[in-house]
């Protein structure tokens with residue numbers, strides 16, 4: 001799987017869709033899977049059950065999605081906080097979309113669907129998570145001041161084989177031999 005990680009507003013959902021389209025793979029966003037499975041929005045889950053309960057559901061959803069059919073998968077911004085999730089990620093191609101806190105704030109301004117943005121220690125959280133994303137990443141792309149399409153192009157160029165070949169191209173090659 002190609003798994004996109006990064007802070008809120010890094011563009012995981014936006015760039016993930018573009019990548020999936022370009023690679024001919026399904027796109028799965030674990031935040032969306034959580035909301036479908038729970039039949040509630042993420043802010044509603046945080047409000048009713050608290051963050052720890054949300055993280056439990058998130059960890060289970062990430063494990064399920066990453067053991068499913070091949071896809072481009074975007075994780076929620078806080079999903080890599082769980083050791084179990086970091087362990088599962090070892091078997092996959094992890095792409096870190098790097099974003100500064102300033103840019104992340106600008107991109108997510110006015111979006112009430114990210115309760116963690118209200119945390120008073122956001123700067124520390126951003127720095128701590130950034131180090132974790134960096135350590136997990138096979139591919140890392142700076143997204144500041146870049147259009148989502150250009151970020152997707154850079155990710156595609158940096159993906160290890162065989163992801164950079166169009167879907168089916170390698171099958172043809174094998175048959176010709």
Ligand SMILES: Nc1ncnc2c1ncn2[C@@H]1O[C@H](COP(=O)(O)OP(=O)(O)OP(=O)(O)O)[C@@H](O)[C@H]1O
Pocket residue numbers: 006007008009010011012013014015031074075076077107108114143145146147148149151
């Ligand atoms: N490279 C980019 N340049 C400018 N705007 C962008 C870029 N990538 C994403 N955006 C915009 O920033 C906002 C946040 O992007 P997106 O929802 O894809 O982030 P995310 O990483 O999925 O965040 P979250 O972890 O909260 O789900 C959206 O409005 C999106 O259109």
Ligand SMILES: O=C(O)C1=C[C@@H](O)[C@@H](O)[C@H](O)C1
Pocket residue numbers: 007008031042075076077078079113114115116
């Ligand atoms: O950064 C975070 O902790 C979060 C990011 C979003 O993707 C959602 O998963 C949720 O709002 C929590």
Ligand SMILES: [Mg+2]
Pocket residue numbers: 012013014029031074
């Ligand atoms: Mg997202």
